[in-house]
Amino acid sequence: MPxxxxxxxxxxxxxxxxxxxxxARVEARRPDLxxxxxxxxVQRLTGAVVNRLxxxxxxxxxxxxxxxxxxxxxxMSGRFEIAGGATKVRPGGFALAQPPDPRHAHIVFETExxxxxxxxxxxxxxxMDLIATSQLEAHPWFDxxxxxxxxxxxxxxxxxxxxxxRRQSVxxxxxxxxxxxxxxxxxxxxxxxxxxxxxxxxxxxxxxxxLGDLVESVRAVLREAIEAGGSTLRDYASADGAxxxxxxxxxxxxxxGESCVRPGCRGRxxxxxxxxxxxxxxxxxxx
DNA sequence: CCCACGACCTGTGGGC
DNA sequence: TGCCCACAGGTCGTGG
Numbered sequence: 018m019p020x021x022x023x024x025x026x027x028x029x030x031x032x033x034x035x036x037x038x039x040x041a042r043v044e045a046r047r048p049d050l051x052x053x054x055x056x057x058x059v060q061r062l063t064g065a066v067v068n069r070l071x072x073x074x075x076x077x078x079x080x081x082x083x084x085x086x087x088x089x090x091x092x093m094s095g096r097f098e099i100a101g102g103a104t105k106v107r108p109g110g111f112a113l114a115q116p117p118d119p120r121h122a123h124i125v126f127e128t129e130x131x132x133x134x135x136x137x138x139x140x141x142x143x144x145m146d147l148i149a150t151s152q153l154e155a156h157p158w159f160d161x162x163x164x165x166x167x168x169x170x171x172x173x174x175x176x177x178x179x180x181x182x183r184r185q186s187v188x189x190x191x192x193x194x195x196x197x198x199x200x201x202x203x204x205x206x207x208x209x210x211x212x213x214x215x216x217x218x219x220x221x222x223x224x225x226x227x228l229g230d231l232v233e234s235v236r237a238v239l240r241e242a243i244e245a246g247g248s249t250l251r252d253y254a255s256a257d258g259a260x261x262x263x264x265x266x267x268x269x270x271x272x273x274g275e276s277c278v279r280p281g282c283r284g285r286x287x288x289x290x291x292x293x294x295x296x297x298x299x300x301x302x303x304x
Numbered sequence: 305c306c307c308a309c310g311a312c313c314t315g316t317g318g319g320c
Numbered sequence: 321t322g323c324c325c326a327c328a329g330g331t332c333g334t335g336g
Contacts, residue, residue, distance in 0.1 A: 020329060051312075051331085075330075093330055094314080121314085140313045142330060185307070194331085201329055250329070293309065295327085 019075060019091045021199030022242035022263065027097060028072045031134065034099055035067045035079065038128040046123050051092060051144040061147055062087065074162055074198035086150045092142025101133045163197040166235050171197060173229045180220040187223055188216035188291050203248060203270045206297045208234040210269045215303045216296045241266065269297040277302060
């Protein structure tokens with residue numbers, strides 16, 4: 018489910034409950050998510066204090082009061098729910114009209130203050146691991162990861178270098194986490210539409226000017242989405258109006274057959290398949 | 305190295 | 321109503 022804005026929204030929701038909190042009880046209700054949980058997962062976390070909750074790309078990083086970081090990835094369908102304690106927040110754009118299916122409650126963290134944080138993941142593409150903080154950069158998940166798109170180090174220069182000579186489509190290239198970290202199918206479609214770039218164009222054939230537009234589009238769409246609390250799909254009945262409403266602002270994603278929203282354009286949004294995944298675009302505006 | 309594709313796993317929505 | 325298929329926000333491994 019989550020791309021950068023959703024993961025960032027989850028981080029912001031969890032941080033007030035987790036940062037500075039001691040994990041009084043940890044429960045792993047199954048031995049694995051996408052991958053087996055690390056040896057001694059529960060025991061190594063029990064009693065630990067979460068100093069900070071950070072995000073890198075689509076990973077959540079809970080920095081512990083020891084040389085260990087709890088790394089969490091939400092996969093496609095991972096979500097957290099907070100209960101108890103002083104707060105009733107449901108972090109992320111994942112507030113459900115109905116309570117999450119308890120069969121998919123895989124990991125439970127309980128803080129000393131009494132907050133219960135449950136990780137649900139029906140498809141189980143999510144994963145968690147405990148990694149020595151000093152080794153984090155060198156870990157395969159993080160080594161070679163591209164720049165954070167909202168950081169200063171991401172710019173047209175850097176993108177030009179990554180795109181140079183590349184014959185792969187610009188869509189697939191932007192999904193490559195080594196090129197830029199945190200983008201997924203939705204925000205790539207949206208950014209390419211805003212920049213007026215044909216998703217099928219080879220990355221190496223994007224003009225300098227368009228590259229600049231693309232950087233600005235990526236930044237803008239991510240910032241707006243974070244501000245909106247991310248996007249919530251299939252959950253329009255959600256009562257939690259404060260979280261996750263960016264899906265209403267999609268300009269192309271999921272809008273196959275609708276007229277292009279660009280003023281004056283008479284085109285329609287088309288769906289094509291690239292690398293087995295849907296791409297939405299207007300072929301009149303995106304060249 | 306590059307790229308397309310299948311695999312992982314479960315749920316849901318649309319079409320018939 | 322019920323069934324079946326296509327598809328879903330991500331990544332990883334394989335094979336051409």
